[in-house]
Amino acid sequence: MKNRNCIIRLSRYKTALYRLKALGFVKVFSDNLAEAIGVMPSQVRKDFSLFGISGKKRGGYHIDALIERLNEILGKDKVHTVIIVGCGHIGSALMKYRKFEDGGIKIAAGFDIDPAKHAQDADIPVFPIDRVKPFIKEHNVELAIIAVPDIAAQQVADMLISAGIKGILNFAPIRLRCPEGSIAHNINLELELENLIYFVNVLKKKRVNPDETENA
C-alpha cells in the first residue's frame, strides 16, 4: 500500500457514506462517492481495489457493509483513548470537541503545567504534567494530542513516546521528530491560512490575467 492520500480519501468516503445513509440510501456507486469528495470515479474504485473492497457490477456498493469495512481498515472498529497535553486555547477547545466523541475517540484527560488549568474532578480531568507518564502506562494510552508552545513541543513529544505513546497529533508549529515505532502528524494552523492566502492571490491574478495562468 503505497498511497498516502488514499487513506485520507477512505476517511472522506466514510464521512460521505454516513451522510448518504442518513438520507436513506442503501447502496452507492463510485460516481456518487466521487462527486461527494471531489475526485474521479475511477479513483474511488482504484482506492477500494487497493484494499480488496469490492462491490457488484451494476449494483454498486452496499453502504452498511462499506462503512463497516472502512472502519475496520481505518482501525475505527474500536474506541481509541487519547490524551491532550497542553490545555491552552486550542487544547481545551479540542477537549470539548464533540465530533471526537461521536467518532469513537475518547479524550481521557488533559495535562498542563499551569496549576490554574488543573481540574481533577472535571468531566475530562486536567492533571499536572508530571502525572502524564504514569497515566499513559496505567491506562495503556497510545495516542496523544500536543497543544503546547512550540518551544516545548519536541521535549513533550519525546517524553510521551518514552512513556508509550505511539501516535501524536501535533498542533505546535514545529515539525516533530519521532523515533522508529512512533509517528507524528502535524497540523499547523498558520501554515494553512498562509496556504489559503497564496491560492487566493493566484485566483486574483488569474482574474486580471486569465492567460498566463501558471506563473508566480
Place this chain on the structure above:
Amino acid sequence: MKNRNCIIRLSRYKTALYRLKALGFVKVFSDNLAEAIGVMPSQVRKDFSLFGISGKKRGGYHIDALIERLNEILGKDKVHTVIIVGCGHIGSALMKYRKFEDGGIKIAAGFDIDPAKHAQDADIPVFPIDRVKPFIKEHNVELAIIAVPDIAAQQVADMLISAGIKGILNFAPIRLRCPEGSIAHNINLELELENLIYFVNVLKKKRVNPDETENA
C-alpha cells in the same frame, strides 16, 4: 506552477528560516533546509527554482533575502484581515491564537448566532451573524474562517462568498463547494486523528510482522 505541495513546503522553509535566523545564522544551504523540514536537498532547490529563487553556488542562500522573497511569494508581505464565523470552542480558540497575530494575520471580528457569544466591545468583537455581510463589505475582508456546525457550513460559506469573501478556511467536517473565483481549504480534525490511528496500526503490524510490510 503545478505543484501543490510545493507551496506548503515554501511555508515550512520560511518557518525553519525564522528559527535559523533566531539562532544567529545568516546564510543557509539547501541541505540545512531539507534537514529542517524533512525532504531531500534537491527538493529544496527544485522548489526554489520553480519560483526563480536563486542562491550562490557554494555560498548558499542569504536568510533575510530568502525570507523576504518567500513572504512575497506567499502574499505575506502585507497584513491580512480575517473574520471568524462561529465562535464555539474551536472558533474562539482561534480568535485567541497568538501565532496568527505574530504572522501578520489580523482577526478583525467574530460572528455567531448565539446572543450569549456576542461581545461588541471586546478586544476582538463578536457580532450577530447578520452583521457579517456589511462588515465584509465595509472592511473589504477577503478571508474567513468557518467554525460552525457542519449542517450550517455550506450555507454560511455561500453567504460569505456572496458578500465578497475569496478564501475560506473551513473547520466544519464537510467538504465545501465553492464557485469559481473563490476557494476553500478544509481542516477536518477527526479525519486527522483517524489518519493517525491508521498509521499507528500499520506501525504495530510491522512490529509483529516486519516482512509483509505492505498489506492492509
Place this chain on the structure above:
DNA sequence: AGTATTTTGTGAAAAATTTCACATTTCATT
C-alpha cells in the same frame, strides 16, 4: 594566482499517483 572543495541549478530518470478505457458482470425490462 592556482587548485581543491563545496554547493547550486537543472535536465533527465525514476517513482508515485491519477486517469483512461474497456472487458466483464450484474441487474432490469420485455
Place this chain on the structure above:
DNA sequence: AATGAAATGTGAAATTTTTCACAAAATACT
C-alpha cells in the same frame, strides 16, 4: 430466456512529483 443498459475492476497510459547526477560557479586554502 434474451436483450440492453449500467457499473465494476483493473491493466495500461498519462500525468505529476520526486530524486538523481553532474556541469558550472563561488569560495576557501595554499
